[in-house]
Amino acid sequence: xxxxxxxxxxxxxxxxxxxxxxxxxxxxxxxxxxxxxxxxxxxxxxxxxxxxxxxxxxxxxxxxxxxxxxxxxxxxxxxxxxxxxxxxxxxxxxxxxxxxxxxxxxxxxxxxxxxxxxxxxxxxxxxxxxxxxxxx
Amino acid sequence: xxxxxxxxxxxxxxxxxxxxxxxxxxxxxxxxxxxxxxxxxxxxxxxxxxxxxxxxxxxxxxxxxxxxxxxxxxxxxxxxxxxxxxxxxxxxxxxxxxxxxxxxxxxxxxxxxxxxxxxxxxxxxxxxxxxxxxxxxxxxxxxxxxxxxxxxxxxxxxxxxxxxxxxxxxxxxxxxxxxxxxxxxxxxxxxxxxxxxxxxxxxxxxxxxxxxxxxxxxxxxxxxxxxxxxxxxxxxxxxxxxxxxxxxxxxxxxxxxxxxxxxxxxxxxxxxxxxxxxxxxxxxxxxxxxxxxxxxxxxxxxxxxxxxxxxxxxxxxxxxxxxxxxxxxxxxxxxxxxxxxxxxx
Ligand SMILES: [Zn+2]
Numbered sequence: 472x473x474x475x476x477x478x479x480x481x482x483x484x485x486x487x488x489x490x491x492x493x494x495x496x497x498x499x500x501x502x503x504x505x506x507x508x509x510x511x512x513x514x515x516x517x518x519x520x521x522x523x524x525x526x527x528x529x530x531x532x533x534x535x536x537x538x539x540x541x542x543x544x545x546x547x548x549x550x551x552x553x554x555x556x557x558x559x560x561x562x563x564x565x566x567x568x569x570x571x572x573x574x575x576x577x578x579x580x581x582x583x584x585x586x587x588x589x590x591x592x593x594x595x596x597x598x599x600x601x602x603x604x605x606x607x
Numbered sequence: 608x609x610x611x612x613x614x615x616x617x618x619x620x621x622x623x624x625x626x627x628x629x630x631x632x633x634x635x636x637x638x639x640x641x642x643x644x645x646x647x648x649x650x651x652x653x654x655x656x657x658x659x660x661x662x663x664x665x666x667x668x669x670x671x672x673x674x675x676x677x678x679x680x681x682x683x684x685x686x687x688x689x690x691x692x693x694x695x696x697x698x699x700x701x702x703x704x705x706x707x708x709x710x711x712x713x714x715x716x717x718x719x720x721x722x723x724x725x726x727x728x729x730x731x732x733x734x735x736x737x738x739x740x741x742x743x744x745x746x747x748x749x750x751x752x753x754x755x756x757x758x759x760x761x762x763x764x765x766x767x768x769x770x771x772x773x774x775x776x777x778x779x780x781x782x783x784x785x786x787x788x789x790x791x792x793x794x795x796x797x798x799x800x801x802x803x804x805x806x807x808x809x810x811x812x813x814x815x816x817x818x819x820x821x822x823x824x825x826x827x828x829x830x831x832x833x834x835x836x837x838x839x840x841x842x843x844x845x846x847x848x849x850x851x852x853x854x855x856x857x858x859x860x861x862x863x864x865x866x867x868x869x870x871x872x873x874x875x876x877x878x879x880x881x882x883x884x885x886x887x888x889x890x891x892x893x894x895x896x897x898x899x900x901x902x903x904x905x906x907x908x909x910x911x912x913x914x915x916x917x918x919x920x921x922x923x924x925x926x927x928x929x930x931x932x933x934x935x936x937x938x939x940x941x942x943x944x945x946x947x948x949x950x951x952x
Contacts, residue, residue: 489703544952545945546653567654568620570936584662584703585654596690598658598699 526582610775613672644845648872680738685721720902762872766880792903820907839865
């Protein structure tokens with residue numbers, strides 16, 4: 472994740488970053504996030520439509536970051552996880568509202584809307600999804 | 608009748624106690640705990656601000672109301688801590704909840720009463736038929752200057768209300784306002800912390816406006832205080848609303864459910880919205896609520912709200928405020944300073 476992002480690129484992806492809008496193949500019910508315009512299972516028989524992910528899932532694997540990337544210094548130590556969504560897709564995301572020592576494999580999590588980064592004190596603020604524990 | 612179709616609140620999970628703050632500045636915690644009636648306050652996460660708090664509260668409100676976000680015709684976000692000086696919070700919120708693009712939006716600012724001003728605006732739009740639903744939000748992540756009395760109370764959180772005409776869980780029978788130019792508390796452009804005229808904020812500001820607006824509501828509705836089941840007053844600390852209630856002859860037991868500041872601090876624009884959400888969590892059909900907000904500068908909006916039968920039907924959709932009051936994480940002053948971005952990196 473580069474510190475300074477193209478404003479146009481970030482803006483075009485806001486549906487994906489704000490609402491976790493991915494895609495679904497109506498032929499095989501495969502879900503894709505980030506969205507795909509092509510179903511690798513059905514190929515030419517695939518019928519791709521937009522689909523908002525529910526945002527629930529579990530921790531597939533994770534790592535605690537002590538040496539943060541530029542722009543994320545204040546957040547350290549933070550946890551980056553490979554998230555397994557209930558719909559199937561896996562993605563990399565930051566966890567929030569949890570202490571690193573409390574994170575476990577298979578821990579239920581859900582997406583929340585958070586501040587991801589900002590281009591310095593005068594730049595644009597980037598928002599998107601992170602995941603927090605979803606214990607009942 | 609125009610009213611609340613759905614409501615939702617959000618309070619960040621982090622807390623800091625009065626003891627932890629007082630120890631850093633060599634003050635006696637008991638003085639603040641007794642003087643302000645406050646035990647701890649909410650603190651936003653490092654990645655939370657007025658926009659993220661508004662989004663979570665709004666999502667809870669839309670789920671509770673069981674409405675389609677595309678039918679929201681207006682989104683107003685009231686706050687005194689909008690992340691941008693220029694660029695609306697409301698557009699980010701509207702996009703995140705899926706209400707864009709056929710709608711209007713704007714940010715509101717009126718110290719602590721911007722959220723109730725947003726409710727009144729939505730009432731007007733809904734009653735005139737301009738929009739089907741209006742979304743009114745009050746949220747803040749206010750800061751107190753380190754060692755200032757406000758540091759013990761300035762919390763974070765917000766509430767959201769879907770305002771409409773059909774399937775209301777509570778009808779807004781009447782609303783009135785009382786507004787004057789009174790300088791008690793302010794923050795100039797570019798300044799990090801607010802300033803306050805210490806003696807000015809009490810009597811001529813808070814008590815005067817709260818009491819005058821409430822009196823006006825009583826006159827206009829013909830209700831007496833006995834008619835109201837629950838009373839919610841703006842709560843900059845735990846003490847002021849109780850004192851205002853006493854001055855008006857409102858019994859303290861009608862204030863309990865709607866007084867959250869002792870547990871979460873002063874949520875500024877979010878204070879009355881979150882307190883109202885908490886009262887609605889427990890409300891029964893037919894109950895009558897008295898709500899009076901206050902914003903420095905100064906003004907008060909007062910509401911008479913009648914709970915409907917639908918409150919029971921929609922209760923299963925609600926995310927109770929209590930969800931956010933338990934399972935909290937206490938911070939040391941060091942971590943609190945980091946959370947409030949007081950450590951330069
Ligand atoms: Zn397929």
